[in-house]
Amino acid sequence: MNKFRRNLAAGIAILVFGVVLVHALLAYRVVPDSYSMYFNVALTVIFSIIIIELVARGMRLIGSKTLKEEGSAIADLFRVIAYTIVAITVLYELKVNVTGLLVGAGFLGIVLGLAAQNTLGNILAGFEIMATKPFKIGDTVKVSTWQYGNIASTWPHGLIVPGFEGKVEKVGLVYASLLGPDNIRTYIPNGILIQALVINYERSETMHIEQRVELLLAKSFDDFKSKMNKSVKSLPQSVRRQISSFDIEITDINSTFYGVSLKAEVPVRQYSEISKIIKEKSLEVLSSTKQV
Numbered sequence: 001m002n003k004f005r006r007n008l009a010a011g012i013a014i015l016v017f018g019v020v021l022v023h024a025l026l027a028y029r030v031v032p033d034s035y036s037m038y039f040n041v042a043l044t045v046i047f048s049i050i051i052i053e054l055v056a057r058g059m060r061l062i063g064s065k066t067l068k069e070e071g072s073a074i075a076d077l078f079r080v081i082a083y084t085i086v087a088i089t090v091l092y093e094l095k096v097n098v099t100g101l102l103v104g105a106g107f108l109g110i111v112l113g114l115a116a117q118n119t120l121g122n123i124l125a126g127f128e129i130m131a132t133k134p135f136k137i138g139d140t141v142k143v144s145t146w147q148y149g150n151i152a153s154t155w156p157h158g159l160i161v162p163g164f165e166g167k168v169e170k171v172g173l174v175y176a177s178l179l180g181p182d183n184i185r186t187y188i189p190n191g192i193l194i195q196a197l198v199i200n201y202e203r204s205e206t207m208h209i210e211q212r213v214e215l216l217l218a219k220s221f222d223d224f225k226s227k228m229n230k231s232v233k234s235l236p237q238s239v240r241r242q243i244s245s246f247d248i249e250i251t252d253i254n255s256t257f258y259g260v261s262l263k264a265e266v267p268v269r270q271y272s273e274i275s276k277i278i279k280e281k282s283l284e285v286l287s288s289t290k291q292v
Helices: 002-027 033-066 070-093 098-115 117-132 221-233 268-288
Strands: 140-144 164-171 175-179 185-189 197-200 206-216 245-253 257-267
Touching (some): 117 164, 117 175, 164 185, 221 245, 221 268
Antiparallel strands (some): 140 164, 140 197, 164 175, 175 185, 245 257
16 A cells, blocks of 8 residues: 555656646747647657556555455456557547547457457456455355256265355456365356356355265164264364254165264354264264164
8 A cells, every 4th residue: 555655646746747847848839839749649648658557556456455356457457448548549649530440440349349259248247246246255155057957866965066166266357266175276257157156155154064874774773863962962162062053863764774864054164174073973873883
């Protein structure tokens, strides 16, 4: 912030000095009339560069606090638009037929727009994501595209939502990047992301764990349930207090085993750790469960 303030103060000082200098040069007719057009163009370019760079740095600084790396992308887009306007202004000052150029540029823009419609769509989608903020940098999310549906429940898990899971690292103008649990980065085009189902784990404080184990019919369900409850209660206090509820029930039965569901409610950030602990405890209890 201090560096930006210094740059802002220097920019304002240069602008003030430039205005005074230009007024003096025009008042005392230092610049010959034949060169006045080029002098005006030079001043337009210099002052425009100073103003554009000051505004762009301010946008990048403000955007870095709310949008993080996206603030840089917005500042760069502002530069492109602003310098395009400056270029048109300079051409007009130089008596160039700007109207003809704009007509030609408009036709060229249509051709390029058709050729790059996917890229433009990703850019517009990027701005929509930045504005609506379904997630922020650092959130853990799962992105499931509309082309794929849910996967039916199978052992040893329940309903699966297919998708790409990871921590949001960046949302740029064209791509968003996720850092997955395997430390591999996934880059998703914004045009796909804006249409996708986004599950944001950070927007909830707790999550439900549901694990399924198979208990042979020859073994006692009551003994398994009693030992499993005792095993969970014997966990360290720092872990036990994170489990707000724990339940064991039979969900299905066949000729060989019971399908037993272990359910718990835990904080989002401790989900993986506690889920692993419950799985390990269930395997230990299964091996020690008494026969009927």
